[in-house]
Amino acid sequence: MNALLEVKNLQVRVEEREILHGLTLTVNPGEVHAIMGPNGSGKSTLSHVIAGKAGYEVTGGEVLYKGEDLLEMDPNERAAKGVFLAFQYPVEIPGVATMNFLHTALNAQRKARGEKEILTPDFLKKVREVAKSLNIPQDMLKRGVNVGFSGGEKKRNEILQMALFEPALCILDEMDSGLDIDALRVAADGVNALRSKDRAMVVITHYQRLLNYIVPDFVHVMSKGRVVKSGGKELALELEKSGYAQFDDAA
Amino acid sequence: MNVALAKTDTKTDTSRALGEAFANVRERLPGTGAVAEARQRALEAFERQGLPHRRVEDWKYTDLRTAMREVLPLAAAPDEAAASRAAAILKSAAVKGARQLVLVDGVYAPQLSNLGKLEKGLAVRTLRDALETGGEAVRNQLLPPKQSADPMVALNTAMMTDGVVIEISEGAELAQAIQIIHIASGASPAAMFTRSLLRVGNKAKVTLIESFVAAEGAKSYQAHDALVVSVGSHARLDHVRLMEDARDAFNISTAFVTVGAHAHFNTFNLTAGGQLSRYQAFVTFGGEHARVETNGVNLLNGTQHGDTTLFLDHAVPNGASREVFRAVLDDRGHSVFQGRIIVRPDAQKTDAKMMTRALLLSDEAEADNKPELEIFADDVTCGHGATTGALDQSLLFYLRARGLPEKEAQALLIEAFVGEAIESIVDDDLRDIAVGAARRWLAARG
Numbered sequence A: 001m002n003a004l005l006e007v008k009n010l011q012v013r014v015e016e017r018e019i020l021h022g023l024t025l026t027v028n029p030g031e032v033h034a035i036m037g038p039n040g041s042g043k044s045t046l047s048h049v050i051a052g053k054a055g056y057e058v059t060g061g062e063v064l065y066k067g068e069d070l071l072e073m074d075p076n077e078r079a080a081k082g083v084f085l086a087f088q089y090p091v092e093i094p095g096v097a098t099m100n101f102l103h104t105a106l107n108a109q110r111k112a113r114g115e116k117e118i119l120t121p122d123f124l125k126k127v128r129e130v131a132k133s134l135n136i137p138q139d140m141l142k143r144g145v146n147v148g149f150s151g152g153e154k155k156r157n158e159i160l161q162m163a164l165f166e167p168a169l170c171i172l173d174e175m176d177s178g179l180d181i182d183a184l185r186v187a188a189d190g191v192n193a194l195r196s197k198d199r200a201m202v203v204i205t206h207y208q209r210l211l212n213y214i215v216p217d218f219v220h221v222m223s224k225g226r227v228v229k230s231g232g233k234e235l236a237l238e239l240e241k242s243g244y245a246q247f248d249d250a251a
Numbered sequence B: 001m002n003v004a005l006a007k008t009d010t011k012t013d014t015s016r017a018l019g020e021a022f023a024n025v026r027e028r029l030p031g032t033g034a035v036a037e038a039r040q041r042a043l044e045a046f047e048r049q050g051l052p053h054r055r056v057e058d059w060k061y062t063d064l065r066t067a068m069r070e071v072l073p074l075a076a077a078p079d080e081a082a083a084s085r086a087a088a089i090l091k092s093a094a095v096k097g098a099r100q101l102v103l104v105d106g107v108y109a110p111q112l113s114n115l116g117k118l119e120k121g122l123a124v125r126t127l128r129d130a131l132e133t134g135g136e137a138v139r140n141q142l143l144p145p146k147q148s149a150d151p152m153v154a155l156n157t158a159m160m161t162d163g164v165v166i167e168i169s170e171g172a173e174l175a176q177a178i179q180i181i182h183i184a185s186g187a188s189p190a191a192m193f194t195r196s197l198l199r200v201g202n203k204a205k206v207t208l209i210e211s212f213v214a215a216e217g218a219k220s221y222q223a224h225d226a227l228v229v230s231v232g233s234h235a236r237l238d239h240v241r242l243m244e245d246a247r248d249a250f251n252i253s254t255a256f257v258t259v260g261a262h263a264h265f266n267t268f269n270l271t272a273g274g275q276l277s278r279y280q281a282f283v284t285f286g287g288e289h290a291r292v293e294t295n296g297v298n299l300l301n302g303t304q305h306g307d308t309t310l311f312l313d314h315a316v317p318n319g320a321s322r323e324v325f326r327a328v329l330d331d332r333g334h335s336v337f338q339g340r341i342i343v344r345p346d347a348q349k350t351d352a353k354m355m356t357r358a359l360l361l362s363d364e365a366e367a368d369n370k371p372e373l374e375i376f377a378d379d380v381t382c383g384h385g386a387t388t389g390a391l392d393q394s395l396l397f398y399l400r401a402r403g404l405p406e407k408e409a410q411a412l413l414i415e416a417f418v419g420e421a422i423e424s425i426v427d428d429d430l431r432d433i434a435v436g437a438a439r440r441w442l443a444a445r446g
């Protein structure tokens, strides 16, 4: 079986400072990986590099997606090929209507894959279904992208996009931060509904609680720009008890 | 007027060339007696000043003396070939449902215009007709006794050839919009001098669209236009102007608008065409409690230069004005926005706000924003602001991470940016027209 994502000895600099110091991670289709680690350990940096954000200098290692060099691709190309990042801090885009954005983005991805564009009625139907399952009111979709959304609403909007675009690799960067307990359950249900044998998830979180809802196959601990420990879901419980101090030396 | 100027043109050369040009064509220009005298006086006024240049404060950023290297010959009356080229472009320029009044190379084209079934309260005639046979009243409106000191307005007065004169009588509410379409058919470089008049009677209501376009393959030309508008008391005028002239054209246009008591004037200008353009609007509050919204967007790339200059004169108390201006500049595009608001000593309770923003898509693009408030009354609410910036990279990345290619992601953000000015268009149909024009520019960008 081919790995979906292979991060090999990745070294990344931001503004002359090395943030990732040789990070290795392999994700196979169907798997759910959790990444935990203290603030500033480089979790969002990893997610940004995978999504293709500018400003990160890869000084060593490689990232393969379905065997292809991901780092060579434009961000939109990655999205069209099935890479999705649910942002830790989704931006507000005033003046761009959410519905128009979703429709344009979905069609851009389909076009890049050589598929037919989705027609407006089919699109509307699909968005409504997904929005309903995530408890997202219709009037939220009428506003500008994320404009005036609460923190939790922004996160739910990310999950909505994930459900709509049906990516193969989902990276969720702290999707639980800012969500109340009910919203967390709804969002987690949305994520779980997308679990399939062809799709993989990388769930970045600080809290073991999320992993009660989205049960991971693997848990990795990141510290100072490296994966310092990997294990099964019980590793998250262990961390909850003992914290990250034990890894300070390892990193 | 077939005078190509040497590279060393000076004020005197330019003026002399235009003076000769005027002498050559004056026989062809409509109007005798008082009209001819007014032309002569205007030409002299122009000659005293010459083409405006950077040391003329109001024209500081648009130096015509440098930019207008030659004076083009007055356009010939359009022949059949010109008319058919114009008819072809008219198809895409005509706004559905509107009444089209078409000027081809500066001359009214009856065969392309629609003067059928004039609604009650609407009267339309050509400028030529008004100058030749119109009474003193219409002449005084077309040639206001208190002439503007602007040299390009004076030149327009001297040379104006044709245009339309639209009168809407008291209380008439026109359901059908009126669209004046200026088409340059030009197979050869030429200059057009047009002037139109719109009189909106008290309590009347009308929508005016102005379009400037060129027929396929039109050569460099110079469009000189003036629009004189009076909006009666309790009247309403919705106005959209779309300048999509050919990429090597000049467009020098002036609007004079007087707004009556309790009247509402909502106007939007889009400058997306031309090599060099200037749109100057002089809006005067003639009666109390009038409301004016002037909005504008400049979309420029290549080496285009677009100047939008607004002059709002709060001459009476209790007036409200809003100006929202946006410029999007790519390549070496250069946008000028000058907005001057004068609040006269009597104009208490004036409420005036102006906001202008420019978006630079390239390091070589340039925006000059000059908002000015001159306040001589003490009980007023006035404010203005100006910003210049680039596209927000984090927003661009978000869109691209969702699958939008770079140009498409930019287009969404640019449309949102200009939408801030388009939003202020009150009429839904006009707003759609403005959005459509902005999208044409974005699509042409690739």
Ligand SMILES: Nc1ncnc2c1ncn2[C@@H]1O[C@H](COP(=O)(O)OP(=O)(O)OP(=O)(O)O)[C@@H](O)[C@H]1O
Pocket (backbone or CB within 6 Å): A014, A015, A019, A037, A038, A039, A040, A041, A042, A043, A044, A045, A046, A055, A088
């Ligand atoms: N643009 C940048 N310029 C300078 N330093 C940066 C930049 N982006 C990230 N860093 C630094 O890189 C390190 C890793 O940041 P990152 O956001 O990846 O951490 P994280 O693990 O996601 O933390 P958190 O749990 O708080 O979200 C931090 O020290 C951060 O300050």
Ligand SMILES: [Mg+2]
Pocket (backbone or CB within 6 Å): A043, A044, A045, A088, A173
């Ligand atoms: Mg983070």
